[in-house]
Amino acid sequence: MKWCYTCNSKQSNDALFCLNCGSSFEARFCPRLHQNPATAQYCGFCGSPDLSRPHKRPRNFRILAIAAVAILTVCASILLVYILVSLGWYFIIAPPQTMLT
Numbered sequence: 001m002k003w004c005y006t007c008n009s010k011q012s013n014d015a016l017f018c019l020n021c022g023s024s025f026e027a028r029f030c031p032r033l034h035q036n037p038a039t040a041q042y043c044g045f046c047g048s049p050d051l052s053r054p055h056k057r058p059r060n061f062r063i064l065a066i067a068a069v070a071i072l073t074v075c076a077s078i079l080l081v082y083i084l085v086s087l088g089w090y091f092i093i094a095p096p097q098t099m100l101t
């Protein structure tokens, strides 16, 4: 089964277009059904600008994952600073008193 992300419907595996909203899947098709990459602006075979619109891929999940990793990194670094402060991190960053002695 193929999944149309534009209208969230299941489509049969051999379908070129979504029966529900007319989106093509991982490709764009010109009126002569030449297959082009989803990023194509013109048909690479006949030059037609009249390409089908591909379904919207779910990019939100990737953005959410990147945001979650970024938030976790910030939280981890804040936690690390707290741990270093509680341990007395002036011992780690070359304390001047011990440098003199």
Ligand SMILES: [Zn+2]
Pocket: 004, 005, 006, 007, 008, 009, 018, 019, 020, 021, 022, 023
């Ligand atoms: Zn659809």
Ligand SMILES: [Zn+2]
Pocket: 030, 031, 032, 033, 034, 043, 044, 045, 046, 047, 048
């Ligand atoms: Zn074409």
